[in-house]
Amino acid sequence: MLKITDLVKRYGSGDPVLKNLDLTIEGESVVSIIGSSGAGKSTLLRCINRLVEPTSGSIELNGTELTKLRGGNLRAARRKIGMVFQGFNLVDRLTVMENVQSGRLGYISTWAAIMRRYPKEDIRRAYELMERVGIAQYANTRADQLSGGERQRVGVVRALMQDPEILLADEPTASLDPKTSEQIMGLLRDLAGELKLPVLINIHNVTEAKEYTDRIVGMRYGRIIFDDKPASLDQEAMDSIYSGSPHADRSEDLKAAS
Template sequence: MLKITNLVKRYGNGEPVLKDLDLMIEGESVVSIIGSSGAGKSTLLRCINRLVEPTSGSIELNGNELTKLKGRQLRAARRKIGMVFQGFNLVDRLTVMENVQSGRLGYISTWAAVTRSYPKEDIRRAFELMERVGIAHYANKRADELSGGERQRVGVVRALMQNPEILLADEPTASLDPKTSEQIMELLRNLAAELKLPVLINIHNVTEAKIYTDRIVGMRYGRIIFDDKPDALDKEAMDKIYSGNPQADRNQNMLETA
């Protein structure tokens, strides 16, 4: 279970990007986060895996308080948080298998990583996952020879190689064509069910969020203003998330800067 309480993130002396945010995710549910650019969606995901340091608040993953961890303990906790990136974050000159095995770097020795002496069990698991997502036949192909959808599947497998307790996806379909986007979203949904894994997806495509996720969280100005099933996301809710009430927004900004 992921439990976020009173989370605040502020850069310098500016307005907080996240403002006393509370969120709980349980089980193998697929949860999407929607909102305009600048709403704080990506910052939220990066606070969870500590790529960005929260200013204050609590982030617990299965009872482990992530915000208090440092050094070796933080590295160990990050192993349990899989991350799928918008830009894939692959090493182009390496093969698919080598990119996938980078998901095991937190578990193997430096020597094994440098010499690419991957444990047999890790290789077996990699082929199993690559077969599941349809890229096993690309195992020895360089990453830069793949299409966008294939590259994203490599990113998904790399994250799953960590044996994560939660999977975070930051705009995983933004660089893909519509058909491939739908395939990746369906893949994430199916993997969540098969692996009993909670998945939190930051996404701009509201239609895909409604089709492929179990729950939608709408953010505006660093706050959650909608949290419900996809069917509840009606025009009124969309207006609040994406356009809002101009006078209310001005009043809120005045209160926060007073």
């Protein structure tokens, strides 16, 4: 279970990007986060895996308080948080297998990684996952020779090779055509059920969020203002998520503080 409590992220002396945010995700649910640019969606994901340091608040994953971890303990915790990126984040000159095995870097020695001496069990698991997502035939192909959808499938397998307890996806379909986007969203949904893995997806495409996820969280200027099943996302809810103004939100802050 992921439990976020009273999370605040502030850059410098400006207004907080995340404002006392609470969020709980359990089981194998697929949860999408929607909202306009600047709502804090990507910052939220990056606070969870500590790519961005929270200003205050608590982020707990299966009983481990992530915000207090440092050094080796933080590296160990990050192994359990898979991340799928919008821009794929692959090493183009490496093969698909080599990119996929980078998901195991937190588990093997530096020497083994440099020499590409991957454990047999890791190779077996990689082939198993690549077969599942339809890219096993590209195991020895350089990443820069793949299509966008194939590259994103490599990114998904790399994240799953970490044996994660939660999977985060930051705009995983933004660089893909509509058909491929639907395939990737369907894949993430299916894998969540098969692996009993909670998945948290930051996404701009509301139609895909409604079709492929179990729950939608709507953010506006650092706050969660909608959290319900996709069927409950009506026009009124959409207007509250996408039509608000920063000025109105600051007025709410002042009222809350008075």
